[in-house]
Amino acid sequence: MKLLPFDNILYKTILTEADVIKRLADVTAAETMFSLNIFECRSSKTYKGKIDNLAFKIHRITCYQNSFRPIINGVIEPADEGVIIKVKMRLHFFVLVFLLIFATGIGFSNVLKSVFVDLKLEWNSLIPLGISVIAYLVILGAYKLESRKSKKDLQKIFNAEIIDH
Helix, strand or coil: CCCCCEEEEEEEECCCHHHHHHHHHHCEEECCCCCCHHHHCCCCCCEEEEEECCEEEEEECCCCCCCCCCEEEEEEEECCCCEEEEEEEECCHHHHHHHHHHHHHHHHHHHHHHHHHHCCCCHHHHHHHHHHHHHHHHHHHHHHHHHHHHHHHHHHHHCEEEEEC
């Protein structure tokens, strides 16, 4: 099991580049500046984003808010028989920045408390560490839930097999 919310996946399909783009376009709505999840979940499209030539940047449309759903970047490359689609799934940049600030703040406050206030290590000094571990597990779980769904969706959309992940 991967311990970080990042995935690199290679799909191989016998479809042509044009077929892959068309299939992806059929399930992808255009990205809008502002939108409400209420209206998006009624859409016939399952993804939202941008397709540009042989590259795409999309994310799954959900009827609920999940800040930890992956942003899916992909590149379509010709292969001997069909095409290979290189996909990278990542957390949104601002979510990563927030998490970094959150983890740094908790760690820094715990060190300061231990060094300048307690001058010793007690069990209650481990509470911030426990909070950090729980937050990490929630984030990883929410990300993995969405990334598994997206992996299966993309495999069906591309009529492909996963050759590396």
